[in-house]
Amino acid sequence: MSGTSKPTTQAVVTQPEQGVLNLFPMTIPGVDPLDPNGLIPAALMLSPLQVQVPMWTPPPEPLDTPHILMIYWERAGTVVYSDSIIVQSPPPPVPDMYTLFIPLLVLRAQSGPVELYYSVTDSFGGRSELNPKRTLTVDMDAPQLLNPADQLTFVVPPAPAVDEAYLASHPQVALHVPPYSGRNDGDTIHFYLSNLANPPVAGEDGVYELVSSADPLIATLDAAAFRTLSNGDAYVFFRVFDKAGNFSDRSAGLPFQLALTAMPGQLPLAQIVPPRYDDLLINREDARASVFVRIGSYTDWAAGDEVIVYWKGRPTVRHPVNGFPTDVEVPWAVMRGPLTDPLVPEAVPVRYEIIRGGLPPFPSFNILVNVNLTVAGQDHANAPALFNPDLPVPQVWGLVSNTQNVVNHNDNPAGARARVLLYENPLPGEILRFYWNGTGPVASYTVQLGDVAGQLVFSTVIPWAAMAGFIHPALPVYYTTSNGVNDQQSDNALVNVNTGALISFPAPLLNHTLVGPAGYLGCCSKPEIFLGVEWSLAPDDRFELNDVVTFFWEGFLVNNWEPPVIEESRYDDSKTFSTDADLMNGLHFRVAPYEEKVVPMRNYGSARAWYQVRRRGALIGESLPRRIRVDLLSAGSGQYCKLGDVIVCSNDGVATIIGNKSN
Incomplete structure (x- = not known):
């Protein structure tokens, strides 16, 4: 409201009026807003609880008297703590959010449900209160073991040891949990494995949730967790955590014997078998000659080991590892990838995985391999074969005989030219090289800026010396396309040639x-x-x-x-x-x-x-x-x-x- 006095007599407010402000729900960072009980995690119980109150509407107006924001911490219908701040009228502009705190002593006074809410008193003395109130739950009561010597027991005891056969038949190892005090829905059992009878504090090796307090006290631990241990004496411990994060003491250790097959040691990096990668590039010529990935020797090899190579994430078939080195061929389909993927020069990640029975794969680190499978001209179904039947077939014209696919002594010494319709997507600098009866190149054409697919282009002159000495009714003449990395070869033009000795x-x-x-x-x-x-x-x-x-x-x-x-x-x-x-x-x-x-x-x-x-x-x-x-x-x-x-x-x-x- 404006602070300007009015000429009329103003009414005197004799008692607070009911407020008319619109109040919005609070935010308590770290507390699940969808939890109807508002359980406060144990981690938030170590410092004052932060409460964020969004700006109400309408906010204080310029030159009005301040608003008063007050929060309330209520237990069993009684406000046991309140705090307030004065919200000044603008300027400066009012913020979008106000932050207040419930002191640590108030927060940790006792466990149980509480109600948290706030009110705002406006410039007329009207008081608006948040409704409904926010229910929170303080839980500082940790689960407790009934006896420090309590320990887990195997539902199916291993005899005489936890070995490969035991884990194969028990992918989830079931364990009896001894009764404990303070059991509630959503308690979790945290497992700890060690080769020591009294290990130092460490992170858990598995977690199992007891969804309902009525569930049997049986928890399961993934079999893979046992593979983190060394063979011999071993122990499994547990703690109980409640939903708030309070936890029990660590239990006594359940002793057992571990007798597993040793897992592969650190795997060496993959290698490309020479000479394919001697020039630090894999191209189509390499693919035609076959590209193999070499797996070097690793520790703790076991009979029956298999390997899968991943080329840019695409797997090869499984290959037995019967000795070292083991070479795995990378088929064209794996190297090329989906035909819908555009071909570009790239560095692809290459790695492998060792497969041992039903165990999770053992992966190597990646290496980066430079690959360029691009071609000048359209690709074809039989790639990476050099011969591409989809390329346009050339023609040969004697410069004097001037007849398609005919060359004779009339063309001595003028020579001949090849001509061809350009392939798809020609790029400047790509080269067509022409071969006479498999020999050459005897002529060429370099793609120019502005050349387009389907355009008729002419080679340089095929010299008479290259054509002389042949008498053949269907002599083959083809061309190759080159982008400087990969070549393709066209089908043959069959040329009637009479340039033999007279x-x-x-x-x-x-x-x-x-x-x-x-x-x-x-x-x-x-x-x-x-x-x-x-x-x-x-x-x-x-x-x-x-x-x-x-x-x-x-x-x-x-x-x-x-x-x-x-x-x-x-x-x-x-x-x-x-x-x-x-x-x-x-x-x-x-x-x-x-x-x-x-x-x-x-x-x-x-x-x-x-x-x-x-x-x-x-x-x-x-x-x-x-x-x-x-x-x-x-x-x-x-x-x-x-x-x-x-x-x-x-x-x-x-x-x-x-x-x-x-x-």
């Missing part, structure tokens, strides 16, 4: 005489050459019907056949062995017209002629070249001879033009 045929025969000491084709050659230079192919048993012969002629400006070739002199013509007569008589060719194909070499030039043979479209042979020198000039005149010239020839073949029949 039949060497004899040079073509010149059907003219050569004149002069140096043997020139000239004006005095017989028969005359002015209608064309005549050539023939001698019969040869290696010719067959329908073979196609292509005859070639080319000339040079110098008389030693050095390039460049005179382009206008080039000449070629093709003929077929169409009949048996052709095979018997050979074929004939004429290089013409004279002015265009022969005259360019007139001034002591040179020429050569040869031919190629194709059978069913494939080049099968090539002749040796026939080289000749050419001189078509008239002595001293600088003129070349031509059709109709009257020519006088000397004994050594020098030609002199003295006229022309057409003049």
Whole structure:
């Protein structure tokens, strides 16, 4: 309320009014809010009990008189303790929670139920009280043994000792608990095992709850607890704890003999069997060669021991440990994991467990193993096999023959290229390498930024030298993909290849005489050459019907056949062995017209002629070249001879033009 005075006469409050504040339940840290009895744990009985009171509504308003918060500790209807604090009006802002304490002397005055509540008196003097009150229970009465010599007894006594057979038939060892005072629902029996008759205080080895005070006084202890002891003399002790945490003295020890098989000692770390991990990476090549985890020698090995290896938590099958070292193969399915898991480079934990009968497994510590099973291109069902039938099949195209999966001598020396549709999810820097008949790589392609799946890409040139020397109707050509760690191999393209050694045929025969000491084709050659230079192919048993012969002629400006070739002199013509007569008589060719194909070499030039043979479209042979020198000039005149010239020839073949029949 505002503190400003009012002009009207105010009513006088003569007695406290009933409060109208909204109060909220208290919190007692450490006491279960769902427990209707509000049992205070024994641990909270060692210091003042903390009580947290949340801010009520409405809270004090600015400039109002303070509120008064009071707590009450009531036993048997009588308030035996109360405390209050003054809650000032803002500013500063009021807190969300106020903390008060029940003093230790009040808390520990006596055991039994109490009521805890609080009230708030507002600025009008109205008093609001928490309803319902919070019931709490103080329990400082610990359970008590009836006799310090009381001890447990076995329900089924071990004879003569607690051994493997006894624990196998008693996975929960039952023990009679002697009667004790202060028994209540929810009491727990805490067991302590030792090889000493009077051991130091230690943590419990097992706990059993007696749910109802009407239950038989029988408690069970897990058989595994006995394995913490050494063989020989042993003892089991107990204490009784109530729900509040009060506890009895420790009992006398129940003596017994322990005769268990020794458990495996500290297990050595797993190892990857060499040479698989010599480079500190497991990849698909290693997986194809098989990866084994090695189990080294451990103490207290027992016949029948088995081992399970865990690779990134995925188990192998059980494997007998018959000696040391024991090597356990890690199958691909375990190494790869679920197919829905993405493949990434990772360091995976690898460990193993020794299995001995029905005992809990004995685990080793983990090692971290670097693994990279990623691939360039889609994976396949037969992984980690190198061959991946799901990769697109390549094609091979000769750069001259220009036909899919055909390479022949037409492609000499240009070579060929492979082309292929890119695999799934290509990444820049991945490399496709192409192999010719299992040899290579003979060409490659590097994935570029922006390349996408299904894009047609072209390899570097497959050189003629890599393809030469084969005659095969279905020569295999494949490629591999590589991301720098793992490779995959495509299916083969089957290429019709004819690059084998050609039949060497004899040079073509010149059907003219050569004149002069140096043997020139000239004006005095017989028969005359002015209608064309005549050539023939001698019969040869290696010719067959329908073979196609292509005859070639080319000339040079110098008389030693050095390039460049005179382009206008080039000449070629093709003929077929169409009949048996052709095979018997050979074929004939004429290089013409004279002015265009022969005259360019007139001034002591040179020429050569040869031919190629194709059978069913494939080049099968090539002749040796026939080289000749050419001189078509008239002595001293600088003129070349031509059709109709009257020519006088000397004994050594020098030609002199003295006229022309057409003049």
